[in-house]
Amino acid sequence: MAFKFISEALKTRSQDGLLRRRQVVESANGPMIQVEGKHYINFSSNDYLAMRRSTVVMQAWADGLAEFGAGSGASPLVTGYTNAHQALEAYLAERLNREKVLLFNSGFSANQAICQGLFGHIHQKNPGIIIADKLMHASFVEGAQGVSAKFSRFKHNDASHLQELLSKSNTKNTLVATEGVFSMDGDQAPLTNIVPIINTESTWLMVDDAHGFGTLGDNGLGVVEVFNLSQQQVPILMGTFGKAIGTAGAFIAGSEDLINYLINYSRHYIYSTSMPAAQAYASLTSLNAKLGHERRQVLKERIELFKALADKAGITLMPSDTAIQPVFIGCPEKAVAASGRLKNLGIWVTAIRYPTVPRHTDRLRLTLSAGHDERDIYALVDALQLTLLS
Numbered sequence: 001m002a003f004k005f006i007s008e009a010l011k012t013r014s015q016d017g018l019l020r021r022r023q024v025v026e027s028a029n030g031p032m033i034q035v036e037g038k039h040y041i042n043f044s045s046n047d048y049l050a051m052r053r054s055t056v057v058m059q060a061w062a063d064g065l066a067e068f069g070a071g072s073g074a075s076p077l078v079t080g081y082t083n084a085h086q087a088l089e090a091y092l093a094e095r096l097n098r099e100k101v102l103l104f105n106s107g108f109s110a111n112q113a114i115c116q117g118l119f120g121h122i123h124q125k126n127p128g129i130i131i132a133d134k135l136m137h138a139s140f141v142e143g144a145q146g147v148s149a150k151f152s153r154f155k156h157n158d159a160s161h162l163q164e165l166l167s168k169s170n171t172k173n174t175l176v177a178t179e180g181v182f183s184m185d186g187d188q189a190p191l192t193n194i195v196p197i198i199n200t201e202s203t204w205l206m207v208d209d210a211h212g213f214g215t216l217g218d219n220g221l222g223v224v225e226v227f228n229l230s231q232q233q234v235p236i237l238m239g240t241f242g243k244a245i246g247t248a249g250a251f252i253a254g255s256e257d258l259i260n261y262l263i264n265y266s267r268h269y270i271y272s273t274s275m276p277a278a279q280a281y282a283s284l285t286s287l288n289a290k291l292g293h294e295r296r297q298v299l300k301e302r303i304e305l306f307k308a309l310a311d312k313a314g315i316t317l318m319p320s321d322t323a324i325q326p327v328f329i330g331c332p333e334k335a336v337a338a339s340g341r342l343k344n345l346g347i348w349v350t351a352i353r354y355p356t357v358p359r360h361t362d363r364l365r366l367t368l369s370a371g372h373d374e375r376d377i378y379a380l381v382d383a384l385q386l387t388l389l390s
């Protein structure tokens with residue numbers, strides 16, 4: 001049988017307790033979701049500011065539809081680039097203090113585009129090196145593994161290990177990559193230690209801030225706002241709209257040359273239909289919304305409440321001050337069982353298993369949102385206590 005590997009691969013996943021299945025979400029309103037007719041408080045959404053269903057953002061999307069139509073109709077270099085796309089790019093460039101910004105349909109494709117763009121076909125003579133944090137997101141790892149650059153990893157958040165790897169490499173084309181807030185751990189990159197060891201003459205520093213953008217900083221501009229990092233210090237900044245912004249899509253911000261280069265050479269950019277203009281308009285509206293300030297404050301309060309209640313209940317958390325609060329389990333079957341018990345108690349928390357996280361670090365990944373009421377957090381901690389400690 002030609003494709004026997006398919007059934008064998010599925011069998012292996014199943015035997016290891018790692019088979020994945022999707023769940024149909026039948027409705028979602030506020031922090032509640034309905035699955036198979038039952039209702040749960042959802043602690044597995046990246047909608048950190050509850051912008052996804054904010055009337056301001058939904059109305060903007062509807063207004064955008066009326067003005068621009070449903071789809072964008074073409075790729076951006078053909079006729080798919082509108083004043084709505086341009087306005088979002090210009091807003092981001094100005095707020096982030098970057099020369100130029102480029103929109104992508106997803107963070108996944110933006111990460112691929114960076115790796116392909118900097119280390120793809122035209123750099124064969126100088127393949128270069130990519131040095132990424134060990135816990136860098138799959139979309140970046142996939143991109144890095146798909147190009148001819150040497151790919152090495154530094155120990156998670158270990159700036160001295162990064163320095164050691166940098167001192168061993170003498171290529172002129174080096175990309176160092178890390179995340180503002182790590183997607184499965186919720187901890188933050190030590191950027192104040194990483195930035196000073198990068199020689200910007202020969203090395204790019206890239207920060208994927210998918211989880212920091214929207215949630216961190218007084219204006220929600222993410223880690224570059226928190227640490228006041230210039231374009232010189234972080235020449236490549238990636239952020240997404242599918243999480244705290246409540247819409248979808250992503251951007252890369254950097255120098256005019258970098259962005260013009262991607263416009264000319266990034267196949268992920270050139271050969272893909274642009275995001276609907278209405279989506280760009282709704283994203284800009286979400287970024288601009290005054291309620292962002294208020295909701296970031298509510299989110300902060302919910303995180304503090306959760307950590308305090310968990311501590312009082314004797315629940316051990318991983319070190320995180322962000323909306324991502326993982327509970328370490330260490331075994332895929334046990335993580336799935338814990339998630340199942342929580343569901344029986346009306347709490348929706350997804351078990352995150354290998355290969356999304358390293359082996360033996362399976363966990364419950366809880367995400368908190370400004371959409372949660374205080375009582376939702378109390379219910380979560382009660383359920384965790386019943387599930388984990390009895």
Ligand SMILES: *Cc1c(COP(=O)(O)O)cnc(C)c1O
Binds near residue numbers: 106108179241249
């Ligand atoms: C979600 C995520 C991405 C991918 O972004 P999408 O817009 O969902 O494709 C990339 N990097 C990190 C760290 C993420 O968490």
